[in-house]
Amino acid sequence: MLKKFEELTSPKAKNLKLLYSLVRKHGPIKINTLTELTGFKHVTCARLLDELVEEGLIHDSGIGKSSGGRKPLMYVVKPDAYYLVGVEITSLFTTVLLLDLTLHIVGMEKLKMDTACTGEHTLNFITRCVDELLVKNNIQKEKLLGIGIGMLDTFDPEKGTIQDPQSFPALGWNINIVEELERKNNTKVFLGNGTDLAALAEYRLNYWKETDNLIFVSSDIEIRCSAIFQGRLVRNNAAFGHTIIDIHGRRCTCGSYGCLQGYSSLTAIRNEVIRLLKRGKSSILQKEEIEEIDFHHILHAIEHKDPLCLEVVKDAAYYFGIALSNLIFMMRPEIVVFGGTLVPKPLFFEEAAKTALMRDTSRTVQINKSTSAYNIVAQGAGCMVLDYFTEEPLV
Structure with a gap:
């Protein structure tokens, strides 16, 4: 269902997306708090939450405190419902992270950039890492939401290219990074400014x-x-x-x-x-x-x-x-x-x-x-993918 959030525009779909976003931000959270935040009737909120549970997107954390009666359900997102790949490309290193929906690092690969690391070589490395990390962690390709790329160097968002790759030790960077990775991996690819993504990841995490x-x-x-x-x-x-x-x-x-x-x-x-x-x-x-x-x-x-x-x-x-x-x-x-x-x-x-x-x-x-100085940009790049499906744009 998470992939469908992008396409669905009905009031119900928007309500499901809102509830998922609130659980993601405030979880563990109980239904009474969600009704206060959304203004939904209790019965409406319960029905929508049940649907998110049935879809495997959220679940009860089991940590609700009882005040004498039955323990209240405390909802959290299900981290392994889908997975994200976050990548940082710099002239020093390329970092590839496999992330769950809480931005927890499931797997990691790094490439020290040298004179062999042309654009094509680096993108092939990223693609190989995506496949190997999924296989290593027994994750089906269908559970990959997308790939986010963070760049500290200035890039052309329309062409998907680095504007001035002079600091890179190898040539061959006149290449559309987004199109190439979408073609090689058959998934959505997003490109963003690394500093913005680092700020976003710190905020979310x-x-x-x-x-x-x-x-x-x-x-x-x-x-x-x-x-x-x-x-x-x-x-x-x-x-x-x-x-x-x-x-x-x-x-x-x-x-x-x-x-x-x-x-x-x-x-x-x-x-x-x-x-x-x-x-x-x-x-x-x-x-x-x-x-x-x-x-x-x-x-x-x-x-x-x-x-x-x-x-x-x-x-x-x-x-x-x-x-x-x-x-x-x-x-x-x-x-x-x-x-x-x-x-x-x-x-x-x-x-x-x-x-x-x-x-x-x-x-x-x-x-x-920073909690993860060497990985925070790549975590933010993964967050960019998840936000595309679940959040209003932070602009």
């Missing part, structure tokens, strides 16, 4: 019941942010990376001076590390050819607490924290979620959060690490 106002920020090759306000997605993306933090600072690729992008991105960190190495600073990276040092080398050195790289990361985090404090002051979110490649590494998150909180005089905002 962790904060849906707690708040409708949060900001998601990330520092990778570029710096981006997205926000959920009043439960709806506010697209901002690259604008945060071009916040001016030093009017006499470094020249940015955008042509301006002193942008955050030039201080706190992976690109900026790499450039600063190379500059210091050329000046004779000591580092475990000295054994590498300086001009061949890439992001993987930098991340490896940070993990091994290389003093030079940690010094650069600490400065980058300080500038990020200053920009983040300005963002908090302007947008007044209840929660800030911090994601991106640098978050699980030493120092960056701690220093940036400390700097931002020191400048936040209200002291009301929470700054939290």
Whole structure:
């Protein structure tokens, strides 16, 4: 039935979709609460819930508390009714996740991007992973709702192509990602902005019941942010990376001076590390050819607490924290979620959060690490598929 939600437009179908969405958000939830939220008569609500139960989309969690009589039914979504595939494609890694309807990760595959990873090679990898993950977990292909793709690089939504794949180590990205994957997998494929999808996944997974106002920020090759306000997605993306933090600072690729992008991105960190190495600073990276040092080398050195790289990361985090404090002051979110490649590494998150909180005089905002920094975009991509069938668009 979940697949039919897209096609059905009758009042009854809309009511079923609404109830499923509320159970998804508030579950475990009892029928009396659902009647209050929807305004449905008790008998109507009960009949619709029975239909969702019969279709295998929801079930009783069994955790209802009795006040002396019969325990009330507490409805939750049935996570294995269908499955989703969420994918993140970046110039560093391609991540493929098999997800259930609660966005729990059932299976995972990753591809380290190198000179062999052309567009065709990468899409073949994704298709192979979809088939293998379904077989490995004894899931029929008919239970796959669709595939969501999250991209941090700028893409053309109409052509389904990456607009400027210069950062990718291999050529061959002039390819319609959506059409190719739909043809190879015979299922719906959706393409979305990775930062927006990360914000969406954090909201759905962790904060849906707690708040409708949060900001998601990330520092990778570029710096981006997205926000959920009043439960709806506010697209901002690259604008945060071009916040001016030093009017006499470094020249940015955008042509301006002193942008955050030039201080706190992976690109900026790499450039600063190379500059210091050329000046004779000591580092475990000295054994590498300086001009061949890439992001993987930098991340490896940070993990091994290389003093030079940690010094650069600490400065980058300080500038990020200053920009983040300005963002908090302007947008007044209840929660800030911090994601991106640098978050699980030493120092960056701690220093940036400390700097931002020191400048936040209200002291009301929470700054939290992403629950799954390396998988959150792919989880959001899977969420995009489920939302297509069950939610009103967050736009």
